[in-house]
Amino acid sequence: MTDISQHESDLLKSYAEASGFRLGWAKFRKHKLAVVSLYIVGFLYILAIFAEFMSPYHHSDINRRHVLAPPQVVHFVDHGGGVSWPYVRELKSERDPITRRLSYVEDVETKHTLRLFAPSEPYEMWGFIPLETRFLGISEPKRGATMFLLGTDTLGRDVLSRIIRGARISLSIGLVGVALSFVIGIVLGGMSGYYGGWVDTAVQRTIDFLQSLPTIPLWMGLAAAVPPGQDPIVTYLMITVILSIIGWTGIARVVRGRFLALREEDFVLAARISGASEIRIILRHMVPSFASHIIASLTLSIPEMILAETALSFLGLGLQSPAVSWGVLLKDAQSLQVISQAPWLLIPGLAVVITVLAFNFLGDGLRDASDPYGKT
């Protein structure tokens, strides 16, 4: 009996002394979809960071003998019917004698077992760490032994490896772009909300103007200003700047809204009457109250950036081959003929969909958690 009441009072104490962050985290964990999305997003970023190690092949290795090869299935049951270690079967190409069209069939006799930390040709991680092991591969590499889990493209490059490598640009462009928009958005939005008056009017009309511009023609115009044939890194940075020029408006609106709402809160007036300076009111009383809202809206604007980059590159306005991003990969799937022959070239689109959905659910959960004191 005393134990139970002791336990209860401990619980009560921990609730009473729980900070806003802890209450928010507790609320976030109730949003199952958001928690799953958090894991998915985390997994995707690990893939992107360790792309060289995680991909089974180098993203630009060309296999002339395996052009437009279909995805190879991982088998768990061998030809005889017994359970086996996961393996793929060797692909044999056949050319139709009449149409001269190349097609592939699995050779049921030749097994290539898979293993984790498989040996591979030497390569360099991040350009300076020499490695001879990849996360997944064929245990005994020999001529003709291939593992194209998502098929190959028109030059016989492994689609899976290219998606993983493309994640590095596609996922980081969202972060870099959002970081840039965040800086512009929080400064202009904060000034707009805090000072009001003509500053507010000027910033808001600028936002109205930027948001009224049709995005694709604007991108085209700006992308035309990016000199072609540059170092991919420069193009990449230019693209993020272009995306941020539009992207900051949403964040500025959120920041301004929070400032306006908080300015009228009694506790801000109370802080002022308690003698707090304006700087202290902003940093100590207002910012902690809207930091979580900002994080949530930032999370929701990352997928917009990813989609924008994909669209730009798909239209040929953004990054160009040999740079690898999901948009660049999808550009390969532009022709109807290629898609009808090799539908697996659309799989990078699936990666975009999964990422965008995961970010949206994550942002949704963060938004719910950002106001732990409100009603559920």
Next chain:
Amino acid sequence: MQSATSMTSPLLEIANLKKHFGQSRGLFKYDPHAVRAVNGISLTVKEGETTALVGESGCGKSTAAKLISGALAPTSGDIRLRTRDGTLLDVATLRGSARKKLWRDVQLIFQDPFSSLNPRMTVRQIIAEPLRNFGIARGEEATMIVADLLDRVGLQSNAMNRYPHAFSGGQRQRIGIARALAVNPRLVIGDEPVSALDVSVAAQILNLFQSLKRDLGLTYLLITHDLSVVRHSADRVAVMYLGQIVEENTTAALFSAPKHPYTHALLSAVPSHREKEKTRVVLPGEVASARNLPTGCAFHPRCALATDLCRKVTPQITTGSNGSRVACHTPLDEAST
């Protein structure tokens, strides 16, 4: 602790205070449709007394509280506060961080105990905020003072590390009171301090006000629409209607013999267990807009006793015998109530 003479000396003097909203700036651009929220009030708050400012919603009493507490700048008029070092502070002209001098002596208790405490700060941080900002105490010393203040407002010192979400409305209001008391103010303005609370909790808070006044020699300015609160705690009452004070008197005199027809109607609206003996005065029409005030007496369209004079000439507030003040051409005498 206080001598008898200083107890009755004026702590706060307000003269012809005005606040008009939406008025365009510039000397010659007077906006005739500005909202005249506070339209020339004069009031003296004596040290050690509880003065109540009553009126219905929209009469400008909360705006008056904001003007006196320095949260809003008045359009015109004077507010003079006698500070703790004996000098007169011209509150109406204070701007920006100069107002810190005012807040050292005047503190505000808010109506809504839920929005007036920062949800992301612990009780200790909330109450220690004025201690820190006014350079009174920091660290360990501040914690000691916070514990003492919590004890004074009837909370346990283990409340210190908790966040506001763990407290009820009444407890939060006590935290707000502790914060207001932290600077040891001379004047505490309560802007509807109990109207968001249950009746029983409100009574406890009002009793807390009484005992704090006794122990600390505080002066209160209570802004309220609740006449039972006024009767329970105020020494003097000023009744506001459409931005002006229409009557001011001691609580006892005002409740027993209201002179202004509006006060009379207001008092008759209070439910009584002796309902049959009372005749309730029902005012016709609605409160006029503060954007478009009637000519003459602002109350004349609803007044049963209005004359032509009332319709044309605005009555000035006049001080009668025994210090009562009324702004009416046809004040009620004691026989007619």
